[in-house]
Amino acid sequence: MTPPAIVIIGGGPAGMSAAVAAATQGLSCTIIDEGFALGGQIYRKPTNPERAPAPHPRGEQLRAEVAKLAQQIQVRNGDNVWGIFDELRVAVTSPDQHTELLQPQALILAPGAHELVPPFPGWTLPGVMTPGAAQILIKTMGVAPGKRVLLAGTGPFLLAVACQLVDAGVHVVAVLEASSRPAWLSLPLHGFRTPEILAEGLAYLSKLDRAHVPVRYGRIVVAAQGETELNAVEHAPVDAEWFPDNNRIETEQVDTLLVGYGFVPRLQLAQMAGCNLELRPDVGGWIPIRDRNLATSVAGIFAAGDGAGVAGSLVAALEGQLAGMAAARFLGAIDEATFAAARDSIEQELARLKPLRRALDKISALQPGLMSLVRDDTIVCRCEEVTWREAREAVCAGSTTYRSLKMTSRAGMGACQGRFCWPFLSRLVAAEAKCSLADIGPPSARPPLGPITLGALAPEPRDK
Amino acid sequence: MTNTADVVVIGGGAIGASVAFALARRGASVTLLDASTPGRATSASAGGLWSLGESLGLGCGVILHTAQQGAGDGPAPLPRTLMDFLWASNLRFPSLAAELRTLCGIDIEAEAATGLLYLVYDEEQERHASRIIEWAGSDHGAVEKWAPQHIRDRDPLITHDLRSAIHFPGDNQVNPMLLTEALKRGACAKGARYLAEARVRALRCSNGRIVAVESDKGTIACGAVVNAAGAWGAQIARLAGIEIPIQPVRGQIICTEALRPGTLRSNLSTRDCYILQKAHGEVIIGSTTEYCDFNTEVRYEDMCSLAAGAIRAVPALRKVTLKRAWAGLRPGTPDELPILGAAAELENFFHATGGFRTGIVAAPLTGEVVAASVLGQTPEFPIEPFLASRFQRIYV
Ligand SMILES: Cc1cc2nc3c(=O)[nH]c(=O)nc-3n(C[C@H](O)[C@H](O)[C@H](O)COP(=O)(O)OP(=O)(O)OC[C@H]3O[C@@H](n4cnc5c(N)ncnc54)[C@H](O)[C@@H]3O)c2cc1C
Ligand SMILES: Cc1cc2nc3c(=O)[nH]c(=O)nc-3n(C[C@H](O)[C@H](O)[C@H](O)COP(=O)(O)OP(=O)(O)OC[C@H]3O[C@@H](n4cnc5c(N)ncnc54)[C@H](O)[C@@H]3O)c2cc1C
Numbered sequence: 001m002t003p004p005a006i007v008i009i010g011g012g013p014a015g016m017s018a019a020v021a022a023a024t025q026g027l028s029c030t031i032i033d034e035g036f037a038l039g040g041q042i043y044r045k046p047t048n049p050e051r052a053p054a055p056h057p058r059g060e061q062l063r064a065e066v067a068k069l070a071q072q073i074q075v076r077n078g079d080n081v082w083g084i085f086d087e088l089r090v091a092v093t094s095p096d097q098h099t100e101l102l103q104p105q106a107l108i109l110a111p112g113a114h115e116l117v118p119p120f121p122g123w124t125l126p127g128v129m130t131p132g133a134a135q136i137l138i139k140t141m142g143v144a145p146g147k148r149v150l151l152a153g154t155g156p157f158l159l160a161v162a163c164q165l166v167d168a169g170v171h172v173v174a175v176l177e178a179s180s181r182p183a184w185l186s187l188p189l190h191g192f193r194t195p196e197i198l199a200e201g202l203a204y205l206s207k208l209d210r211a212h213v214p215v216r217y218g219r220i221v222v223a224a225q226g227e228t229e230l231n232a233v234e235h236a237p238v239d240a241e242w243f244p245d246n247n248r249i250e251t252e253q254v255d256t257l258l259v260g261y262g263f264v265p266r267l268q269l270a271q272m273a274g275c276n277l278e279l280r281p282d283v284g285g286w287i288p289i290r291d292r293n294l295a296t297s298v299a300g301i302f303a304a305g306d307g308a309g310v311a312g313s314l315v316a317a318l319e320g321q322l323a324g325m326a327a328a329r330f331l332g333a334i335d336e337a338t339f340a341a342a343r344d345s346i347e348q349e350l351a352r353l354k355p356l357r358r359a360l361d362k363i364s365a366l367q368p369g370l371m372s373l374v375r376d377d378t379i380v381c382r383c384e385e386v387t388w389r390e391a392r393e394a395v396c397a398g399s400t401t402y403r404s405l406k407m408t409s410r411a412g413m414g415a416c417q418g419r420f421c422w423p424f425l426s427r428l429v430a431a432e433a434k435c436s437l438a439d440i441g442p443p444s445a446r447p448p449l450g451p452i453t454l455g456a457l458a459p460e461p462r463d464k
Numbered sequence: 465m466t467n468t469a470d471v472v473v474i475g476g477g478a479i480g481a482s483v484a485f486a487l488a489r490r491g492a493s494v495t496l497l498d499a500s501t502p503g504r505a506t507s508a509s510a511g512g513l514w515s516l517g518e519s520l521g522l523g524c525g526v527i528l529h530t531a532q533q534g535a536g537d538g539p540a541p542l543p544r545t546l547m548d549f550l551w552a553s554n555l556r557f558p559s560l561a562a563e564l565r566t567l568c569g570i571d572i573e574a575e576a577a578t579g580l581l582y583l584v585y586d587e588e589q590e591r592h593a594s595r596i597i598e599w600a601g602s603d604h605g606a607v608e609k610w611a612p613q614h615i616r617d618r619d620p621l622i623t624h625d626l627r628s629a630i631h632f633p634g635d636n637q638v639n640p641m642l643l644t645e646a647l648k649r650g651a652c653a654k655g656a657r658y659l660a661e662a663r664v665r666a667l668r669c670s671n672g673r674i675v676a677v678e679s680d681k682g683t684i685a686c687g688a689v690v691n692a693a694g695a696w697g698a699q700i701a702r703l704a705g706i707e708i709p710i711q712p713v714r715g716q717i718i719c720t721e722a723l724r725p726g727t728l729r730s731n732l733s734t735r736d737c738y739i740l741q742k743a744h745g746e747v748i749i750g751s752t753t754e755y756c757d758f759n760t761e762v763r764y765e766d767m768c769s770l771a772a773g774a775i776r777a778v779p780a781l782r783k784v785t786l787k788r789a790w791a792g793l794r795p796g797t798p799d800e801l802p803i804l805g806a807a808a809e810l811e812n813f814f815h816a817t818g819g820f821r822t823g824i825v826a827a828p829l830t831g832e833v834v835a836a837s838v839l840g841q842t843p844e845f846p847i848e849p850f851l852a853s854r855f856q857r858i859y860v
Contacts, residue, residue, distance in 0.1 A: 454718075454786055
């Protein structure tokens with residue numbers, strides 16, 4: 001079989017839009033997504049359509065557009081891209097551990113983001129999870145995560161998930177938003193060009209209001225309590241830098257706590273491909289450096305969507321389109337004038353979305369107080385169960401980078417390669433070692449990104 | 465800012481940390497400077513203490529040989545001086561482990577009776593192995609040939625499809641990162657100073673001596689300088705206007721998820737790879753030997769051949785999950801011997817590099833002999849064969 005002209009990693013709004021844009025120009029594309037269906041995080045398809053809520057119409061529309069171009073677009077669901085090697089070679093393994101190397105002429109990275117959870121006392125108790133994980137339970141299977149649920153963190157995503165929980169009949173005790181109410185009230189000033197998004201936010205708030213779910217601003221969770229599972233949550237009001245006032249702690253009896261402080265781009269594919277990176281805390285941390293056409297520093301590799309800087313699903317879809325067109329231009333399938341015209345109209349729409357997005361990023365920017373919650377015995381790396389005491393001792397003895405800290409404390413040594421702990425651990429290390437986040441750097445990314453067996457690399461002679 | 469230290473050690477890998485520890489223990493004032501550079505050998509390494517297996521060419525040597533020549537005769541052993549040096553260094557691990565545990569509370573996971581088993585798959589290998597055993601003689605403990613049944617009784621997961629194995633009883637393993645961390649903290653406990661992220665940028669020379677070391681963490685006036693920068697050792701020497709033939713030699717290595725400790729009792733080497741289970745349960749499978757400058761990429765093809773080699777030796781590994789692959793840069797020399805001791809060109813400049821494939825097992829004794837020569841004492845192992853001046857004929 002001839003390799004596709006373009007391989008797209010990730011089948012969310014960015015990946016699907018990229019495929020549609022490039023396939024419309026006659027190019028063959030393969031979308032690879034580890035999920036069982038296209039959609040990505042926001043447009044996740046239900047596995048149990050009878051019980052789960054109806055899927056999002058924009059997601060249905062994108063899936064339909066991809067399906068219409070089935071001649072050009074091959075979809076590989078359930079497969080995991082675990083490595084990018086020299087000369088744009090992409091290593092893909094299917095669930096039955098069959099491995100293939102694809103070598104397209106262009107590569108579009110659209111892997112999305114993952115959620116950001118800070119370590120705090122009790123955060124590893126069963127019953128504490130991310131809003132996204134709860135949402136997956138509801139969206140795919142129509143299952144409620146718990147009976148009495150508290151949400152805490154920052155950003156509009158919390159409100160969206162709270163509404164989905166309400167719709168699913170779950171008792172939502174409260175939503176705790178770390179940023180102040182005045183900060184949120186200033187949003188309409190920045191969103192006048194995007195009234196439809198403001199309206200969506202207001203709809204969330206009024207739904208929660210009708211369901212008597214309080215949204216409490218300027219509060220964070222400081223600890224979760226329970227012996228073997230969660231039974232109560234302590235929360236406190238915070239100052240502008242999110243330092244909690246521990247004299248005003250309130251305790252709430254709940255069986256489920258959902259904590260989410262935004263998203264971190266999934267950077268690892270870009271790292272493995274050797275793309276140059278930059279630190280951009282405003283869009284979630286380290287991201288690949290891209291030019292106006294969303295090209296990374298490696299020829300033939302483009303990056304789009306939340307994986308290249310968290311900006312939400314609308315931006316992801318637009319960037320996907322642009323990356324698809326740019327890849328088509330790169331491969332000579334369209335001329336410069338056609339490309340430039342398409343880019344202009346996409347850029348206009350991106351510019352319209354930008355002010356509100358910027359304002360949101362600013363409101364939800366992580367504040368240092370969030371890093372003050374860990375105690376000596378708080379686990380800071382879940383994979384290897386490393387406590388803050390162990391990590392701090394290593395930092396004090398001079399291990400101030402991901403690489404050295406991993407070697408001396410095992411923090412980040414686990415299967416997740418620091419993906420989940422490092423966004424916060426790096427901030428803790430920076431504070432302790434009095435250096436900057438940029439000095440500390442991102443965790444290194446090594447193959448394999450997802451789980452594969454040794455056998456996946458060494459087929460038995462008879463399967464050859 | 466100007467700091468003063470009698471001895472500045474450049475490079476905080478196993479070798480630099482060991483030199484700093486040995487110096488501090490002798491009462492010298494020491495500053496250890498390190499920078500985290502991708503490819504550092506110590507953190508990439510497997511931690512095998514294979515003083516005999518590697519010297520006899522039946523560790524990485526045989527893997528390289530097979531890759532270059534296909535099956536057939538094995539590689540030649542390394543010079544006997546190196547075997548003696550590594551053997552003596554290896555013997556220091558039990559007491560060093562105890563000392564470091566007391567001094568800084570770190571267990572370096574120096575295992576006592578793992579032993580190395582070289583798996584013999586075919587007749588040619590068997591002939592080669594017999595010659596090797598004969599050459600080795602019995603000075604260094606009882607190297608034995610094991611029959612398949614004996615192998616199975618001890619390590620039931622090893623393939624049944626082999627002819628025999630050579631057992632090297634004293635060739636155990638250690639955790640190279642914990643070894644280095646403990647040596648570093650031990651040095652600090654004895655008064656040394658450690659500066660992380662202190663990349664050395666320049667060496668200031670005057671009247672045939674180095675008078676100061678300029679680093680990202682300041683300039684340090686010094687009485688002597690030790691070059692323990694591993695694969696970057698030639699770059700450091702060049703800062704002093706000296707050429708030494710150190711070349712980075714890439715080793716790629718893969719690692720599985722943690723399995724129940726004791727799943728594999730012996731360290732294994734074969735002509736395709738070596739395999740060892742670490743104290744945390746992960747199984748490490750290494751490693752390639754390649755000259756490709758400072759490139760630290762992992763190659764798909766090499767991951768595949770390491771995996772295939774491991775499955776051949778231990779078929780049960782087929783279903784085991786792979787956790788990570790990485791690569792490190794060994795400090796290689798043309799004759800495979802380390803470069804240790806005084807540099808002839810400058811009065812107070814010393815080398816401690818060229819650890820190549822055996823820098824971890826060599827670390828304890830390397831620290832001792834280099835510290836002794838810096839302080840003008842008689843090293844307990846003759847350092848002459850390892851002096852950089854041996855290359856002078858070629859390099860002047
Ligand atoms: C858990 C979660 C829930 C969210 N829920 C909402 C919501 O309800 N409303 C909202 O507005 N925004 C939500 N967001 C944010 C929203 O998902 C993003 O803004 C948007 O989906 C970004 O689109 P994308 O195409 O860039 O990435 P995604 O939609 O995340 O798509 C990326 C896809 O790539 C796949 N992938 C990544 N790496 C690999 C690999 N190595 N191999 C194979 N496949 C891979 C992923 O499985 C995923 O399906 C959520 C984000 C997360 C993380
Ligand atoms: C895959 C692999 C497996 C191995 N397995 C084994 C084994 O099983 N057993 C064994 O005995 N040996 C093994 N080795 C060899 C062993 O790891 C090395 O010989 C040994 O670690 C060398 O130690 P070092 O301290 O000289 O070098 P390194 O550990 O590389 O340390 C050198 C240090 O100097 C620093 N540095 C460089 N430039 C500067 C500068 N300008 N300023 C400040 N610092 C600087 C570097 O960042 C680095 O931290 C293996 C090697 C590899 C790559």
